Each structure stands twice: as C-alpha cells, then as structure tokens.
Amino acid sequence: MAEKVLMKGNEAIAEAALRAGCRLYFAYPITPQSELIEYMSKMMPKVGGTFVQSESEIAAINMVYGASGCGKRVMTSSSSPGISLKQEGISYIAGASLPAVIVNVVRGGPGLGDIQPAQGDYFQATRGGGHGDYRTIVLAPSTVQEFADMAPLAFDLADKYRIAVLILSDGLIGQMMEPVEFQPAKTDEELEELGRQHESWCMYPNEDEPNHHHHIINSLELDPHVLSDLVLNLEKKYNEIEKNEIRFEEYNISPDNEIVCVAYGTAARITKSAIDELKKEGKSIGLIRPITLWPFPTEEIKKAVHNNVKKVLTLELSLGQMIEDVRLALEGKVPVEFIGRVGGLVFSPEEVKAKIEEIL
Amino acid sequence: MEIIATRPKSLTKAQFTYCPGCTHGISHRLVAEAMDELDMRNKMMGVCPVGCSVLAYNFFDCDMAEAAHGRAPALATGMKRARPDMHVFTYQGDGDLLAIGTAEIVHAANRGEHFSVFFVNNAIYGMTGGQMAPTTLPGMKTSTSPYGRDEQDIGYPIRACELLATLEAPYYIERVSLLSPQHVLKAKKAVYKAMKFNKEERGFTFIEFVSTCPTNWGMEPMKAFEWAKENMLPFFKLGVFKDKSVEEEGK
Ligand SMILES: Cc1ncc(C[n+]2csc(CCOP(=O)(O)OP(=O)(O)O)c2C)c(N)n1
Ligand code: SF4
Ligand SMILES: [Mg+2]
Numbered sequence: 153m154a155e156k157v158l159m160k161g162n163e164a165i166a167e168a169a170l171r172a173g174c175r176l177y178f179a180y181p182i183t184p185q186s187e188l189i190e191y192m193s194k195m196m197p198k199v200g201g202t203f204v205q206s207e208s209e210i211a212a213i214n215m216v217y218g219a220s221g222c223g224k225r226v227m228t229s230s231s232s233p234g235i236s237l238k239q240e241g242i243s244y245i246a247g248a249s250l251p252a253v254i255v256n257v258v259r260g261g262p263g264l265g266d267i268q269p270a271q272g273d274y275f276q277a278t279r280g281g282g283h284g285d286y287r288t289i290v291l292a293p294s295t296v297q298e299f300a301d302m303a304p305l306a307f308d309l310a311d312k313y314r315i316a317v318l319i320l321s322d323g324l325i326g327q328m329m330e331p332v333e334f335q336p337a338k339t340d341e342e343l344e345e346l347g348r349q350h351e352s353w354c355m356y357p358n359e360d361e362p363n364h365h366h367h368i369i370n371s372l373e374l375d376p377h378v379l380s381d382l383v384l385n386l387e388k389k390y391n392e393i394e395k396n397e398i399r400f401e402e403y404n405i406s407p408d409n410e411i412v413c414v415a416y417g418t419a420a421r422i423t424k425s426a427i428d429e430l431k432k433e434g435k436s437i438g439l440i441r442p443i444t445l446w447p448f449p450t451e452e453i454k455k456a457v458h459n460n461v462k463k464v465l466t467l468e469l470s471l472g473q474m475i476e477d478v479r480l481a482l483e484g485k486v487p488v489e490f491i492g493r494v495g496g497l498v499f500s501p502e503e504v505k506a507k508i509e510e511i512l
Numbered sequence: 513m514e515i516i517a518t519r520p521k522s523l524t525k526a527q528f529t530y531c532p533g534c535t536h537g538i539s540h541r542l543v544a545e546a547m548d549e550l551d552m553r554n555k556m557m558g559v560c561p562v563g564c565s566v567l568a569y570n571f572f573d574c575d576m577a578e579a580a581h582g583r584a585p586a587l588a589t590g591m592k593r594a595r596p597d598m599h600v601f602t603y604q605g606d607g608d609l610l611a612i613g614t615a616e617i618v619h620a621a622n623r624g625e626h627f628s629v630f631f632v633n634n635a636i637y638g639m640t641g642g643q644m645a646p647t648t649l650p651g652m653k654t655s656t657s658p659y660g661r662d663e664q665d666i667g668y669p670i671r672a673c674e675l676l677a678t679l680e681a682p683y684y685i686e687r688v689s690l691l692s693p694q695h696v697l698k699a700k701k702a703v704y705k706a707m708k709f710n711k712e713e714r715g716f717t718f719i720e721f722v723s724t725c726p727t728n729w730g731m732e733p734m735k736a737f738e739w740a741k742e743n744m745l746p747f748f749k750l751g752v753f754k755d756k757s758v759e760e761e762g763k
Contacts, residue, residue, distance in 0.1 A: 176590070176593060176594055178589075178590065202593040202594070204589065204593065204623075206586070206619070207615050207616070207618075207619035208615060210583070210586070210615075210616075211583070211586040211589075211615065211616055211619065212586075214579065214580065214583040214586035214587050214590065214616070215586050215587070215589050215590035215593070216590060217577075217579075217583075217586075217587055217590060218559075218577060218586065218587035218588060218589060218590025218591040218592075218594065219590035219591065219593060219594035220590075221577050221587070221590075221591060221594075222557075222590075222591055222594035222595045223594075224594045226590070226594070240580055241580065241583075244580050248578075355557045355575035355576075355577065355591065355595070355598075356575070356595070356598075357554060357555055357595075357597065357598060358553065358554035358555070358556075358574065358575065359554060360554065364554075364573075365575070366524070366573055366574070366575065366576075367575045367576075368569045368575070368576050368577070368578070369575075369576070369577040369578065370569060370576075370577070370578040371578065372566060372567075372578050
C-alpha cells in the first residue's frame with residue numbers, strides 16, 4: 153500500500169485529479185479553494201499538462217467545454233460565487249452530453265457571503281443550477297481522504313455517462329489537513345486508452361473520405377420534436393444513474409435506533425462525534441450520510457427509518473435544503489427535525505448532542 | 513470541359529440558410545477555400561457562435577463545436593490546448609464578440625492563443641431581429657435604437673481591430689470588407705494569410721469582415737453594399753493593424 157501523506161483537502165483533490173489522468177485544468181482564483189488552483193499551476197507543467205488561469209469562471213467552464221469536446225479528462229474548480237458563474241457552461245455541457253469534473257469548495261452565502269465552510273449550495277448543485285431540464289452527479293466528501301478518492305471516481309463517472317460531475321466539498325474539508333493515501337497514477341498507456349473511448353463523438357484529427365468524420369459538439373436543436381427526443385434520452389441516462397450510482401454511508405444504524413440522523417459532508421462528521429458520545433451514555437442514534445447528493449439515497453433512507461424510529465434529524469450548514477429530499481423520502485412517516493447553522497458558522501458536537509437529547 | 517470554380521471541399525453539401533444577399537455566405541466560402549488551399553481540413557476544428565451563423569457547424573466540413581453566446585474564444589482555448597496537434601478557428605458576430613463575449617476575446621488575444629478568429633461586423637444583431645449592436649453606427653436606427661444610436665447616451669461603436677492591436681501578443685490583425693468583388697479578393701488574401709499563420713503555429717490571428725445585413729437594415733442587397741461603403745468604411749477603416757511576420761521576415 154502507498155504511504156500516507158499529510159495534505160490539505162484542496163491539494164489532495166488536485167493531486168488525485170492529476171493521478172486520475174486530468175491533463176487540462178482551467179480556473180479562476182477564489183478563497184477557500186485557492187490551494188487547488190495553486191497546486192495545479194505548480195504540478196500540471198510537471199506532468200506535461202495544461203494549466204490556464206482564465207479571465208473568469210465563465211471562461212474557465214467554457215474552456216472545459218472545449219477541451220472535453222476533444223475527449224480529454226478536464227477539470228475546473230471554484231467556490232460558491234464562481235460556481236454561480238459556471239452555471240451557463242454546466243447547462244451547455246449537460247445539453248451537449250460532455251464529461252467534466254467540477255469542484256465546489258462551498259463558502260457562506262448568499263452574494264459575496266464569507267469564506268467559511270457552508271452547505272448553502274445544495275439546491276444549486278442538486279437541482280441542476282443552470283437553465284433547462286438536466287442533472288449533474290453530485291458527490292459530497294466528509295474527509296480529506298474521501299475528497300481525494302472522489303477525483304478518480306468523478307472522472308470515471310463523467311466518462312461513463314458523459315455527464316458533469318460536481319464534487320461538493322466545503323471550506324473546512326478544503327482547508328483541513330489530514331493523512332491521505334493516493335491511488336496509483338494512470339500510466340501513459342491507460343491515458344491513451346481513455347482518450348480513445350470517446351472517438352465515436354469527440355473532435356480529433358480527421359481523414360479524407362470515406363473515413364472522414366464530421367463530429368459536432370452541440371446543445372442546439374431547433375426542432376422541438378427532435379429536442380424532445382434528446383431530452384428524453386438524457387432522462388434515460390439519469391434514470392440509469394439513479395439505478396446504479398447511489399452511494400451512502402450507514403453509521404451506527406441498528407434496530408435499536410430511536411433517532412436516525414441524516415447529514416452529509418462536514419455536518420456528518422460532527423454528527424458522528426455526537427453519536428459516539430451518546431453511545432457511551434447508552435443511547436442508540438443512527439446516521440445516514442448521503443455520499444451522492446444526486447442521485448439521492450431515497451430508498452436507503454426509507455429503509456433505515458424502521459418502525460422503532462421516532463424521529464429523523466437532518467443536520468445542515470444551511471437554512472435547510474437537503475431536508476426537503478429527506479421529507480420526500482419519508483413521505484410523512486415520521487417527524488423530521490432540523491438543526492442548521494448559516495453564515496459560515498458550524499455547530500459543535502455538543503450542540504448536536506444537546507439537540508438530539510432535546511428531541512429524544 | 514474545365515472546372516474553374518466549385519464548392520470547396522471544406523464546405524458540406526448543405527445549403528446555406530442565410531437570407532438572400534447576405535455576406536455570411538461569402539465569408540464562409542473564403543474561410544473554407546483557405547482551409548482547402550492550405551490542406552488544413554483534416555486537422556481543423558471550428559467554433560460557431562450564437563448569431564445568424566449559429567448553424568455554421570452544418571456548413572463547415574470539419575469537426576465543429578457550438579459555443580454559448582460570446583464564449584467561442586474560451587471554447588477555442590480549451591480545444592487548442594487539448595489538441596495542440598490540430599488547428600482551430602472561431603467565427604463570430606459583433607454582438608457575440610464585442611458585447612457579451614468581450615472578456616473572452618480580449619483575453620484569448622492577450623494570451624496569444626494559437627487560433628484564428630473570423631469576425632463578422634454587420635453593425636446589428638441579425639439573428640434576434642435587428643437590435644442595436646456594439647458596432648451600430650451613431651444615428652443608425654435599429655429595433656432597440658428606434659430614434660437612432662445616440663452616442664452621448666449609449667457610447668460610440670467599438671472598433672475590434674484597433675482595440676486588440678493594443679495588445680502585445682496578437683500575431684496578425686486585419687480588417688477587410690465584403691462590399692465589392694475587389695474587396696472580396698483582398699479579403700480572400702487576408703483570410704489565407706491568417707490561416708497560413710495558424711497552420712504555422714505563429715499565434716493569434718484576427719480577421720474582421722465589414723459585412724451587411726440587408727434584411728435587418730431594410731435594404732436591397734446592392735443598396736446595403738453602397739450604404740456600408742458610405743457609412744461603415746469611414747468609421748471602420750480597412751487595413752492591417754498588426755503583422756508580426758513583417759518584423760520576423762522583414763529583415
Ligand atoms: C446568453 C444569451 N443572451 C442572448 C441570446 C440571444 N441572442 C442570440 S443571437 C444574438 C445576437 C447576435 O448578434 P451578432 O453576434 O451580431 O450575430 P449576427 O446574428 O448579426 O450574425 C442574441 C442577443 C442568447 N442566445 N444567449
Ligand atoms: S438576418 Fe442579416 S446577417 Fe442574418 S442571415 Fe439575414 S441578412 Fe444575414
Ligand atoms: Mg451582427
């Protein structure tokens with residue numbers, strides 16, 4: 153096994169992306185993700201890849217669109233305000249069925265907000281965010297290790313489904329240092345193989361007739377019947393993803409649970425500490441931690457909330473966004489309580505413990 | 513029988529969807545002829561804009577990408593960086609390049625990206641039905657400047673070539689017109705030159721076509737040519753604004 157290194161989340165995801173074969177990266181600086189763009193500026197030339205600090209996040213995501221249209225593994229990253237600017241490009245990427253990886257190191261909002269960790273971008277991430285009917289896969293890490301592991305996963309999913317994959321981290325996981333172990337870097341042969349998988353549709357050097365190709369990377373279709381078919385095809389892909397790609401973690405889930413918590417990312421980490429404390433006092437509290445926020449583990453939550461569970465507690469660093477999906481999953485079966493913090497504040501394990509005790 | 517003119521190989525057989533008398537067809541043909549003459553078709557990727565030429569991907573017979581409004585230079589940057597072994601061009605209108613996409617064109621030019629930009633200046637938003645463009649002339653009436661463009665209120669037209677020529681990186685910048693056969697012949701030479709520099713990986717090349725939009729100007733095509741000669745050419749002066757090959761080869 154490879155040795156562990158102590159690294160900031162933002163650097164770990166950058167290193168993991170390079171190892172996963174990312175050779176093109178376009179981004180604009182913003183706190184709290186700047187270590188990511190800085191790491192790429194330093195390391196990308198060393199692996200013979202392309203780093204461009206773009207003039208804006210709009211330009212960065214459109215550079216991603218262009219590079220992805222050539223069938224290459226490409227990534228961009230930003231934090232909340234920059235991700236808002238990328239929504240135009242993400243919608244076009246969805247329309248043109250292009251693979252892409254986008255990292256959001258979420259900070260407090262709305263507007264310029266602050267630079268502390270937050271989870272206020274859940275709606276934007278899971279509801280599409282830009283215009284039109286589309287989905288992006290959303291992965292939410294809760295440790296630096298998981299953040300790093302999500303790079304190869306995100307590229308694989310993006311390639312497999314020709315879809316944008318959003319990694320929804322936050323300022324805490326981006327800035328925190330933890331030991332990480334990296335998967336081995338892709339070899340040149342593997343990268344070449346990856347490059348060939350998209351030749352049926354991407355732009356690449358041409359030949360004269362009869363082997364001439366005329367590949368068009370495009371989201372425009374003026375005939376409503378044809379566009380309807382295209383969007384329905386996207387829906388088929390989304391259904392396939394919902395069937396195959398749901399990821400979640402169960403923590404202390406048991407038939408004894410009186411309360412089941414639902415939390416992701418940093419909020420889930422804190423919830424685990426509170427659950428451990430309560431366990432020492434003989435109280436059995438379970439946690440479901442969605443790892444894919446879209447597709448959302450609806451059935452899995454329903455299953456974990458068995459008949460002995462009296463209440464479900466959703467914990468988020470927002471006014472309550474994922475709670476809507478939790479309520480939809482439970483269809484009114486049990487009351488869903490909420491604890492949240494906004495503005496870049498984070499609840500402590502003690503506060504979570506107190507909230508659980510209050511509703512027990 | 514001798515064939516003296518035929519469809520360039522770099523154009524598909526699809527019929528243009530432009531209005532009768534529109535100059536988009538001429539500029540398409542010039543770009544395609546240069547691709548043929550320089551044998552670039554099989555190494556070429558093009559980017560079409562949002563504007564009347566939004567369907568240009570059906571006309572150029574090479575791999576093509578359709579950009580969001582104004583973003584063609586960002587796409588082209590990503591494409592050229594992903595495929596340095598290929599060549600790239602963008603084809604953009606005045607609203608696309610000088611309004612919504614100003615940041616993208618200025619910065620792509622400033623980075624000296626290795627692609628060619630073909631810029632169609634028809635002083636109007638053709639596709640959306642004739643609204644005011646950043647190149648609409650002072651006093652010119654459009655559907656959103658019904659009393660004529662008031663430069664005191666909304667500013668003067670922007671000159672793309674002059675603006676980009678202030679930057680260090682661009683390799684070749686020229687403004688040509690499509691308003692008469694003589695002008696078209698000159699334009700053909702400029703397009704060829706830009707494409708040749710593109711093929712030779714010399715840097716960023718930019719050709720502006722002073723064009724017409726008879727439909728939205730509300731003129732017969734021939735009248736539109738005359739009007740443009742009288743009104744556009746004094747403001748948008750034809751000529752070479754930057755040519756680094758002169759310094760490189762001139763010694
Ligand atoms: C974000 C966005 N805003 C507005 C539009 C609508 N729109 C389509 S084409 C166009 C103007 C194009 O004008 P120009 O670039 O001059 O090209 P032309 O049609 O004159 O060739 C506009 C405003 C759009 N498609 N996308
Ligand atoms: S609207 Fe104007 S620019 Fe567009 S195709 Fe017609 S004449 Fe050409
Ligand atoms: Mg125009």
